[in-house]
Amino acid sequence: MPKVKLHIDGELIEKEVDKNANLVVLAGIKQFPKLKYGCGMGRCTRCTCRVLKGAENLDEPNWKEKKMLGDKLEEGYRLTCQLSIQDDIEITQENISIRPPRRKKSVTEMK
Numbered sequence: 655m656p657k658v659k660l661h662i663d664g665e666l667i668e669k670e671v672d673k674n675a676n677l678v679v680l681a682g683i684k685q686f687p688k689l690k691y692g693c694g695m696g697r698c699t700r701c702t703c704r705v706l707k708g709a710e711n712l713d714e715p716n717w718k719e720k721k722m723l724g725d726k727l728e729e730g731y732r733l734t735c736q737l738s739i740q741d742d743i744e745i746t747q748e749n750i751s752i753r754p755p756r757r758k759k760s761v762t763e764m765k
């Protein structure tokens with residue numbers, strides 16, 4: 655089973671998870687209660703983490719991560735809610751302040 659190391663609020667939390675686990679789903683059922691997250695759908699960026707080790711074990715960023723994180727992907731940032739944990743990984747949610755890009759108003763909102 656993959657091991658997850660999560661740095662958050664000055665703590666290091668280590669847990670084993672099932673292969674293909676989603677950490678936001680696990681946070682929702684209280685197995686990662688400190689994990690920061692919001693929408694769970696790749697829209698709010700509250701779950702943003704920086705991958706410290708094991709990035710090679712993750713799938714390539716999907717279109718939601720590319721849209722929300724842009725150049726930050728190259729610095730190791732990922733949306734935790736979009737990750738499927740395949741193998742050991744170490745991530746941090748310490749000192750991360752990513753905001754979602756400004757949304758363009760749709761034609762109906764401008765009326």
Ligand code: FES
Pocket residue numbers: 678691692693694695696697698699700701702733734735736
């Ligand atoms: S929880 Fe909202 S983007 Fe991941």
